[in-house]
Amino acid sequence: MSVLDAVRKLVVRLSPDPVCDDCIADRLGLSQRQNANQKTRELAGQDGFERFKAECSLCGATKLVIRKLR
Secondary structure, three states: OOHHHHHHHHHHHHOOOOEEHHHHHHHHOOOOHHHHHHHHHHHOOOOOEEEEEEEOOOOOOEEEEEEEOO
8 A cells, every 4th residue: 555545544534533744644654744744735635635724633733634525
């Protein structure tokens, strides 16, 4: 499974709750937060994925998050 597929699967599983790049990187064991950032930017705007500033459902911090609208 590619990193993009893993990120997509995690975001879909957590939706409609938003999740930040740091939590995505942590949950998927990615070595760099930038890997998650790059993949969430790829997903944003397509297939119901949206990226915006809000509270992350996992860590509670307010930052850029992504979610999939159902």
